[in-house]
Amino acid sequence: MYERKNARGRPYLTGRIGIAKVLIVETDELSDGDRIWQVFLAQGPYPPENAAALAAEAKQGGAR
Numbered sequence: 001m002y003e004r005k006n007a008r009g010r011p012y013l014t015g016r017i018g019i020a021k022v023l024i025v026e027t028d029e030l031s032d033g034d035r036i037w038q039v040f041l042a043q044g045p046y047p048p049e050n051a052a053a054l055a056a057e058a059k060q061g062g063a064r
Contacts, residue, residue: 001024010025016044
């Protein structure tokens, strides 16, 4: 995961879990004084039939 800032300077996290794209953004809500974050998942650009090949590559330490 990578921490970034949006145009208004608010932090968010972005990255990947396997082939899924992940976006985590801070909401304006608090729970017992703690910030609440919302998670968004989206299908990555790789078709599901390539998932096994990508997993094997990651296990070997390869990078795309």
